[in-house]
Amino acid sequence: MIITDKFVMLNYPKTGSTFARAVLKKIHEEYNTFPKLFLKKTGLIKKPSMIEFIVSKGTGIKKSQHGDYRQIPEEHRNKKILSIIRNPFQRYISHYLFSWWKDHPELFEKEIDEKFHNFPDLSFKEFYEMLALSAEGECKKNIGAETVRFIKFFFKDPQKTFDNYNDGYMSKKEYLKDMPEIFFIHQENLNAELYNFLLCLNYPENKISFIKNENKINVTPRTKNESKISDFFSSEMIMDVLERDKLLFDLFPEYAKPQC
Numbered sequence: 001m002i003i004t005d006k007f008v009m010l011n012y013p014k015t016g017s018t019f020a021r022a023v024l025k026k027i028h029e030e031y032n033t034f035p036k037l038f039l040k041k042t043g044l045i046k047k048p049s050m051i052e053f054i055v056s057k058g059t060g061i062k063k064s065q066h067g068d069y070r071q072i073p074e075e076h077r078n079k080k081i082l083s084i085i086r087n088p089f090q091r092y093i094s095h096y097l098f099s100w101w102k103d104h105p106e107l108f109e110k111e112i113d114e115k116f117h118n119f120p121d122l123s124f125k126e127f128y129e130m131l132a133l134s135a136e137g138e139c140k141k142n143i144g145a146e147t148v149r150f151i152k153f154f155f156k157d158p159q160k161t162f163d164n165y166n167d168g169y170m171s172k173k174e175y176l177k178d179m180p181e182i183f184f185i186h187q188e189n190l191n192a193e194l195y196n197f198l199l200c201l202n203y204p205e206n207k208i209s210f211i212k213n214e215n216k217i218n219v220t221p222r223t224k225n226e227s228k229i230s231d232f233f234s235s236e237m238i239m240d241v242l243e244r245d246k247l248l249f250d251l252f253p254e255y256a257k258p259q260c
Helices: 017-031 034-042 088-098 105-114 124-139 145-154 158-164 167-171 174-178 187-200 205-213 235-244 246-251
Strands: 002-004 007-009 050-052 080-085 183-186
Touching: 002 017, 007 017, 017 080, 017 187, 017 205, 080 187, 088 124, 088 145, 088 235, 105 124, 124 145, 124 235, 145 158, 145 235, 145 246, 158 174, 167 174, 167 246, 183 187, 187 205, 235 246
Parallel strands: 007 080, 080 183
Antiparallel strands: 002 007, 002 050
16 A cells, blocks of 8 residues: 555555556655655655555565555554545456466365366356355355455455345445545546546646656556457346446446446
């Protein structure tokens, strides 16, 4: 995660967070030289500062920049929280194409043993079904894999949310009480929305105007047609995603009618 004087950015994977981190580092780097840090500490100047907060990943020695809401240090939770949202359909596609899952069969041992014996040579439909079964097994509810990830990353108490999840919980929007206030910008309009967010926080326009034309980085390679949802999802699969991931589409209704 990124922690600045004015806000905290949670780096939700596969949404363009690598781009956002690079942009924020570029904006803040000129204020992180020793003379300016010293002057800032003495109170002689007031310039924005930033740290990249790296969290432990599991019980091993691995570290991750993808710290979730519960890992925000207590002294920074009163700040505005920023993150990036992406079309859930596109996130499923991106995860499949990125293929990280192929090198981690230990994450799907039960599903591979019971059904997907051809792992890792899975079609997209098989991959989606494997994720759905894994998500069901984890939360014991009919919740989609993208929603499970979202709840675990952003909610105050993910297990409580899973326990309370039912039709009434959804229809009454009770989940909103279990979610902190987070400002989301859209991955498909990332440059403009990140620029506007910083501008509203009084970052100097001449220091952030470059964001509007900055090139994307760390993009998963794909052919020109692979970004089309209909190239991956059948109409039946689309309906299944809309049902399993209905919490996400309730929060972000702009994605509830996929452009096929």
